[in-house]
Amino acid sequence: MNKLFSVSDVNLSYGDKHVLKDINIDLYKNKVTAFIGPSGCGKSTFLRCFNRMNDLIDSCKIDGTILMENKDIYNKKYDVVDLRTNVGMVFQKPNPFMMSIYENVAYGLKCSGIKDKKVLKQRVINALKQAALYDEVSTRLNDSALSLSGGQQQRLCIARAIAMKPEVILMDEPTSALDPIATAKIEELIEELKKDFTIIIVTHSMHQASRISDYTAFFLNGEIVEYDITKNIFQNPKDIRCENYITGRFG
Amino acid sequence: MRKIKDYILNAITYIASGISVLILGVLLVYLLVNGVKSINLKMFSDDYWAKNYLVEVDSDSRNFDSKYNGDDYYIKKYDIAIKDDDKEIVVTYIGENSQFNELKSLTVGDSLGMITPFDVGYKIESIEYLDSNGVISIGGVLLKHNAIEVAQILNENHVNSIYYQSTSGGIKASIINTLILIFVSLLIATPISICSAIYLNEYNSKNKFNQLLSVSIETLAGVPSIIYGLVGITVLFPVTQLFGATTTSVLLGALTMAVILLPTMIKATQVALAQVDQGLKDASLSLGATKVQTINKVVLPGAMNGILSGLLLCVSKVIGESAALVYTMGTFISDTPSLTNQGTSLSLMIYSIMSNDNPNFELACAISLIILVIVLVLNISVKLINYKFNKLGQR
Numbered sequence: 001m002n003k004l005f006s007v008s009d010v011n012l013s014y015g016d017k018h019v020l021k022d023i024n025i026d027l028y029k030n031k032v033t034a035f036i037g038p039s040g041c042g043k044s045t046f047l048r049c050f051n052r053m054n055d056l057i058d059s060c061k062i063d064g065t066i067l068m069e070n071k072d073i074y075n076k077k078y079d080v081v082d083l084r085t086n087v088g089m090v091f092q093k094p095n096p097f098m099m100s101i102y103e104n105v106a107y108g109l110k111c112s113g114i115k116d117k118k119v120l121k122q123r124v125i126n127a128l129k130q131a132a133l134y135d136e137v138s139t140r141l142n143d144s145a146l147s148l149s150g151g152q153q154q155r156l157c158i159a160r161a162i163a164m165k166p167e168v169i170l171m172d173e174p175t176s177a178l179d180p181i182a183t184a185k186i187e188e189l190i191e192e193l194k195k196d197f198t199i200i201i202v203t204h205s206m207h208q209a210s211r212i213s214d215y216t217a218f219f220l221n222g223e224i225v226e227y228d229i230t231k232n233i234f235q236n237p238k239d240i241r242c243e244n245y246i247t248g249r250f251g
Numbered sequence: 252m253r254k255i256k257d258y259i260l261n262a263i264t265y266i267a268s269g270i271s272v273l274i275l276g277v278l279l280v281y282l283l284v285n286g287v288k289s290i291n292l293k294m295f296s297d298d299y300w301a302k303n304y305l306v307e308v309d310s311d312s313r314n315f316d317s318k319y320n321g322d323d324y325y326i327k328k329y330d331i332a333i334k335d336d337d338k339e340i341v342v343t344y345i346g347e348n349s350q351f352n353e354l355k356s357l358t359v360g361d362s363l364g365m366i367t368p369f370d371v372g373y374k375i376e377s378i379e380y381l382d383s384n385g386v387i388s389i390g391g392v393l394l395k396h397n398a399i400e401v402a403q404i405l406n407e408n409h410v411n412s413i414y415y416q417s418t419s420g421g422i423k424a425s426i427i428n429t430l431i432l433i434f435v436s437l438l439i440a441t442p443i444s445i446c447s448a449i450y451l452n453e454y455n456s457k458n459k460f461n462q463l464l465s466v467s468i469e470t471l472a473g474v475p476s477i478i479y480g481l482v483g484i485t486v487l488f489p490v491t492q493l494f495g496a497t498t499t500s501v502l503l504g505a506l507t508m509a510v511i512l513l514p515t516m517i518k519a520t521q522v523a524l525a526q527v528d529q530g531l532k533d534a535s536l537s538l539g540a541t542k543v544q545t546i547n548k549v550v551l552p553g554a555m556n557g558i559l560s561g562l563l564l565c566v567s568k569v570i571g572e573s574a575a576l577v578y579t580m581g582t583f584i585s586d587t588p589s590l591t592n593q594g595t596s597l598s599l600m601i602y603s604i605m606s607n608d609n610p611n612f613e614l615a616c617a618i619s620l621i622i623l624v625i626v627l628v629l630n631i632s633v634k635l636i637n638y639k640f641n642k643l644g645q646r
């Protein structure tokens with residue numbers, strides 16, 4: 001199995017608040033890894049470390065190393081823009097830009113300097129197809145993205161991310177704002193995407209984690225308590241805190 | 252107990268807002284009563300100062316199929332009508348083919364022989380004509396002739412020359428000056444404000460210098476505008492000299508106005524920028540867009556409504572400003588608007604009219620009414636823009 005990320009001794013704090021404590025973990029290529037744990041334990045914070053979105057927060061301090069294919073992504077020489085092109089992100093709340101559906105998907109491509117209209121169009125269409133949205137929007141690519149339903153908007157955000165052909169897609173509770181049917185569609189989609197991308201997903205739904213992920217990491221108070229193949233975590237968790245959380249006894 | 256307290260608080264709110272509405276209403280009624288009579292469409296195209304013309308008129312008889320059916324004194328020979336108006340003789344009708352549409356100037360100089368403007372409302376001062384004995388005579392207001400007599404003279408005698416006066420009290424030049432003022436001051440203030448606001452909001456790491464900057468901007472917003480006027484005339488006057496201004500000028504007023512607008516505009520832009528959803532900025536950055544791209548493509552378009560309403564607020568600020576402009580634009584009402592000459596905006600014009608030897612109160616009220624209506628419309632547009640913006644944001 002191929003290691004994609006190798007995280008060692010990561011500590012992160014917002015001002016005086018120590019949020020991630022001595023994190024050590026390896027994440028694998030073309031697998032779905034789920035981060036679970038009670039609210040406020042640092043899952044989102046850790047997820048945002050992989051595309052350095054925490055850089056935007058002034059008070060945030062991070063040490064330790066995160067290697068992506070043996071390169072330290074926090075090295076000064078590592079270009080953040082390159083990193084973010086390579087590591088896409090889907091957020092909890094669907095956040096399409098106030099532009100047309102087409103422009104939303106083309107946004108990242110245009111920013112990265114692709115100008116050729118044909119290439120753009122092809123990549124937009126491919127991304128929409130890959131995100132299982134194309135059939136629903138093919139006739140109205142020029143309509144405002146805000147005219148889509150919540151579930152469609154979220155798939156648009158996924159399309160927008162995969163249009164960049166990243167290696168990794170980070171998803172922070174991508175279905176928590178959606179109804180069960182839209183959720184099922186996204187879960188199906190993740191199943192598909194797994195072939196081409198490495199996916200790291202934060203979720204509060206135990207069912208979701210057990211259904212779609214290959215690996216699961218259980219977080220508690222900024223530490224990784226248990227990390228294993230999903231089946232092991234859900235069938236015989238080693239740590240009692242993990243077991244309690246999964247069975248719904250706390251959190 | 253709590254109910255009573257709520258009741259009292261509610262009552263206070265109602266009374267307070269009632270009073271504001273009342274004040275606005277009284278103001279409107281007052282201006283309407285005093286000013287509405289002097290508002291007419293012509294004042295928007297007229298000059299402020301009356302002009303005098305000495306002209307000759309073609310006396311050959313023409314055939315008119317006149318449509319005139321009013322009660323004033325009709326002059327068949329020229330197809331015009333006149334009437335008495337407070338010791339003046341005023342033109343009330345000019346036929347389509349009247350000779351008076353092609354009066355030729357007799358004033359020595361460049362305009363000699365040129366066709367002069369002649370319009371309803373103009374006043375006929377005097378006429379030089381050959382009387383029935385072939386002697387040159389003078390008729391008109393100077394000789395206490397009234398409209399009947401003047402009509403008779405015009406109808407029956409060969410006219411050598413006519414001396415007349417155009418209407419006055421128009422606000423055309425002041426309107427144009429106000430527009431120039433708005434355009435130039437916003438042209439300067441807007442880009443500077445947007446850049447500063449972007450710097451302060453998006454690049455501002457919270458260091459001492461930037462905090463000082465923010466505090467200074469807020470302080471500047473509270474400085475009375477008359478002080479800007481004083482500073483403008485000493486600091487900005489040399490700048491306008493480069494453009495050829497020799498006195499205070501519309502340009503100097505616009506530059507000063509731009510400075511006055513800066514704090515307001517920066518603040519408005521900052522608020523607009525802050526309202527842009529952080530989620531959209533994150534999304535843009537997470538797609539590998541640079542900060543500059545994110546600002547250009549996501550932040551600025553998202554803040555556009557707020558910036559636009561800031562602009563409209565600035566426009567009404569320019570229209571309403573007078574103190575700072577007294578020093579920088581002068582108070583001389585000029586009929587030839589130009590960047591590098593003195594001139595008045597609408598508000599300044601009120602000041603100017605009212606500080607004349609014989610203040611024209613009705614005209615001042617009419618202009619006030621116009622200003623009030625414009626400001627009202629601008630404020631309502633701001634409200635509408637914000638309303639639409641908020642509705643969009645909720646989706």
Ligand SMILES: Nc1ncnc2c1ncn2[C@@H]1O[C@H](COP(=O)(O)OP(=O)(O)OP(=O)(O)O)[C@@H](O)[C@H]1O
Binds near residue numbers: 037038039041
């Ligand atoms: N920008 C920030 N500044 C300061 N503290 C923050 C910031 N973002 C998060 N925190 C704190 O860091 C801790 C971890 O937050 P994080 O969002 O990573 O939790 P989470 O596990 O994703 O929770 P949830 O499941 O509710 O999303 C929380 O205590 C939170 O208050």
Ligand SMILES: [Mg+2]
Binds near residue numbers: 044172202
């Ligand atoms: Mg979270």
